[in-house]
Amino acid sequence: MIIDTEILTTVPTIFILLNWFGIVVFAISGALAASRKEMDIIGFIIFANITAIGGGTVRDMMLGLTPVFWVGDYHYIIVATIAAIVVFFTAHISQSRFTLLLWADAIGISTFCVLGAQISIDAGISPVSAILMAVITSSFGGLIRDVLAGENSILLRQEIYLTAIFIGSAFYIGFIELSIDKNIAAIVGFLACLLIRGLALKYSWYFPGYKSRAGRDY
Amino acid sequence: MIIDTEILTTVPTIFILLNWFGIVVFAISGALAASRKEMDIIGFIIFANITAIGGGTVRDMMLGLTPVFWVGDYHYIIVATIAAIVVFFTAHISQSRFTLLLWADAIGISTFCVLGAQISIDAGISPVSAILMAVITSSFGGLIRDVLAGENSILLRQEIYLTAIFIGSAFYIGFIELSIDKNIAAIVGFLACLLIRGLALKYSWYFPGYKSRAGRDY
Amino acid sequence: MIIDTEILTTVPTIFILLNWFGIVVFAISGALAASRKEMDIIGFIIFANITAIGGGTVRDMMLGLTPVFWVGDYHYIIVATIAAIVVFFTAHISQSRFTLLLWADAIGISTFCVLGAQISIDAGISPVSAILMAVITSSFGGLIRDVLAGENSILLRQEIYLTAIFIGSAFYIGFIELSIDKNIAAIVGFLACLLIRGLALKYSWYFPGYKSRAGRDY
Numbered sequence: 001m002i003i004d005t006e007i008l009t010t011v012p013t014i015f016i017l018l019n020w021f022g023i024v025v026f027a028i029s030g031a032l033a034a035s036r037k038e039m040d041i042i043g044f045i046i047f048a049n050i051t052a053i054g055g056g057t058v059r060d061m062m063l064g065l066t067p068v069f070w071v072g073d074y075h076y077i078i079v080a081t082i083a084a085i086v087v088f089f090t091a092h093i094s095q096s097r098f099t100l101l102l103w104a105d106a107i108g109i110s111t112f113c114v115l116g117a118q119i120s121i122d123a124g125i126s127p128v129s130a131i132l133m134a135v136i137t138s139s140f141g142g143l144i145r146d147v148l149a150g151e152n153s154i155l156l157r158q159e160i161y162l163t164a165i166f167i168g169s170a171f172y173i174g175f176i177e178l179s180i181d182k183n184i185a186a187i188v189g190f191l192a193c194l195l196i197r198g199l200a201l202k203y204s205w206y207f208p209g210y211k212s213r214a215g216r217d218y
Numbered sequence: 219m220i221i222d223t224e225i226l227t228t229v230p231t232i233f234i235l236l237n238w239f240g241i242v243v244f245a246i247s248g249a250l251a252a253s254r255k256e257m258d259i260i261g262f263i264i265f266a267n268i269t270a271i272g273g274g275t276v277r278d279m280m281l282g283l284t285p286v287f288w289v290g291d292y293h294y295i296i297v298a299t300i301a302a303i304v305v306f307f308t309a310h311i312s313q314s315r316f317t318l319l320l321w322a323d324a325i326g327i328s329t330f331c332v333l334g335a336q337i338s339i340d341a342g343i344s345p346v347s348a349i350l351m352a353v354i355t356s357s358f359g360g361l362i363r364d365v366l367a368g369e370n371s372i373l374l375r376q377e378i379y380l381t382a383i384f385i386g387s388a389f390y391i392g393f394i395e396l397s398i399d400k401n402i403a404a405i406v407g408f409l410a411c412l413l414i415r416g417l418a419l420k421y422s423w424y425f426p427g428y429k430s431r432a433g434r435d436y
Numbered sequence: 437m438i439i440d441t442e443i444l445t446t447v448p449t450i451f452i453l454l455n456w457f458g459i460v461v462f463a464i465s466g467a468l469a470a471s472r473k474e475m476d477i478i479g480f481i482i483f484a485n486i487t488a489i490g491g492g493t494v495r496d497m498m499l500g501l502t503p504v505f506w507v508g509d510y511h512y513i514i515v516a517t518i519a520a521i522v523v524f525f526t527a528h529i530s531q532s533r534f535t536l537l538l539w540a541d542a543i544g545i546s547t548f549c550v551l552g553a554q555i556s557i558d559a560g561i562s563p564v565s566a567i568l569m570a571v572i573t574s575s576f577g578g579l580i581r582d583v584l585a586g587e588n589s590i591l592l593r594q595e596i597y598l599t600a601i602f603i604g605s606a607f608y609i610g611f612i613e614l615s616i617d618k619n620i621a622a623i624v625g626f627l628a629c630l631l632i633r634g635l636a637l638k639y640s641w642y643f644p645g646y647k648s649r650a651g652r653d654y
Binding site: 061062063064066123125126127128129132133135143147152153160162163166 | 476478479482485493496497500502503504506507508510513514583584586
Binding site: 258260261264267275278279282284285286288289290292295296365366368 | 497498499500502559561562563564565568569571579583588589596598599602
């Protein structure tokens with residue numbers, strides 16, 4: 001598997017673990033979206049997989065890293081499917097599962113903003129493009145989930161979400177460009193994203209949104 | 219044409235016919251979605267094409283089988299376009315066209331769940347991945363149609379739809395893995411999907427959906 | 437950069453300028469969509485980029501021209517990002533910005549219907565496929581913008597939009613097939629699209645939409 005090997009050689013081992021944690025977290029968020037739509041267990045499985053592997057799939061297609069990563073390594077599908085099945089039978093237990101998920105999701109995007117940036121750099125693309133690619137990697141799985149589920153996407157919720165991913169990726173890419181040690185760059189990028197997203201969650205922060213003053217019939 | 223040749227050599231001739239039947243059926247379903255939105259004839263043509271070739275296009279992009287299949291064989295576009303034009307001028311005739319479509323669609327997904335699985339195996343991917351790929355091939359054309367038309371996607375209608383595709387693909391892949399004759403595998407996979415979807419349609423079957431008991435503010 | 441070089445060698449210089457004008461125009465339309473959703477500045481930037489480069493990205497993925505065009509030439513992202521930032525601070529100034537945008541957008545699609553067709557031909561695909569590809573190139577950025585913003589897509593607004601793109605592309609491809617000079621073909625295709633879209637805008641033209649007479653429970 002191309003991707004896995006690259007990850008193994010280019011980012012700290014902790015990120016291998018975080019990669020799988022991120023996959024599980026996004027799979028759970030997809031399954032929870034399925035639970036809100038009262039879908040059957042196959043629906044849970046499909047939504048969990050789409051959410052968990054959607055961002056990386058779009059990234060691989062845009063970079064030409066085909067077949068995309070999960071085609072050659074079926075563990076992604078197995079892991080996401082198990083997560084979906086567990087959610088199907090346990091989601092009703094916790095009343096606070098949403099808060100838990102938000103924090104797990106924050107760790108997930110913090111992981112993927114670094115992993116996505118690293119994979120993009122490995123593919124030989126420019127730093128500016130790598131930042132956009134990292135944002136896409138981290139957010140598109142959730143976007144596809146929201147669009148297919150007919151929900152307002154995270155993009156529209158005025159939360160500091162894309163911004164946290166953007167800053168985390170920018171820190172990582174910036175440190176790499178400055179030839180700073182890759183491990184340090186990864187940890188700083190990860191923490192920058194997690195800190196911003198975490199503070200935003202804890203204190204309900206948001207950036208000033210644009211206030212429309214003109215005609216709205218567009 | 220890569221795909222066609224592979225299909226010719228690896229699946230029974232009947233599936234070549236069913237392939238085109240599936241294209242026509244999905245084109246018609248796209249055109250009917252356009253009719254509900256009262257679009258003009260170009261809208262019919264675009265929606266018919268997106269629905270008919272969308273699933274296979276996503277599959278080819280994920281597998282790296284580019285240019286995607288319809289780029290090298292314009293007959294797909296011609297056939298879908300003719301179907302769209304026919305629907306534009308005749309859709310008002312039948313009051314029961316929806317029932318007819320549901321059954322034709324059932325045959326379409328039964329075909330594509332086998333074809334999609336076979337093309338995935340030909341591309342050298344693992345059995346587990348091939349099943350997911352087959353589900354995507356069969357369902358994504360309709361999903362894109364529903365999202366662009368602003369409709370609730372089939373995913374959200376709690377019908378036994380993805381499940382039928384899933385089981386049909388799993389039968390086909392399973393039989394192939396067991397080295398059972400490809401013709402038999404194709405027919406069993408096809409019939410399994412058609413039977414499940416058909417019974418679900420006839421008796422309004424559905425799997426037990428998840429019943430949410432916790433907070434819904436996610 | 438593959439794409440840029442090809443454009444330089446195969447279409448008139450004026451289209452290089454129009455290409456960037458089109459990128460700016462679509463970036464602005466994405467930023468305006470963000471303004472309606474009262475997003476923060478990062479949201480403006482992401483929406484502007486998705487709209488400006490979305491259509492070409494889908495085209496490149498389908499043709500296998502990967503990494504997609506903006507990965508190797510970060511100027512696209514820079515330009516779209518600057519446009520987004522300018523819109524964020526100035527969008528409230530103009531009350532008539534929507535009318536302005538519609539006309540700029542008309543020039544944008546007129547450009548991209550020719551550029552998309554030319555890039556498709558350069559990739560060696562058939563004329564019929566090239567027309568569909570050009571329609572996708574010109575319209576998918578806006579479609580993704582509308583879907584992510586939760587708006588009715590341009591497809592559903594019964595305007596002469598896809599039709600104008602379709603005819604402009606068909607003129608260009610037709611002239612090329614007839615071995616007419618590429619510059620003339622480009623100008624005719626461009627003007628055909630602009631004329632049709634412009635007249636439709638000015639006189640609120642629309643083609644007769646399909647009037648449903650049958651059951652609507654599909």
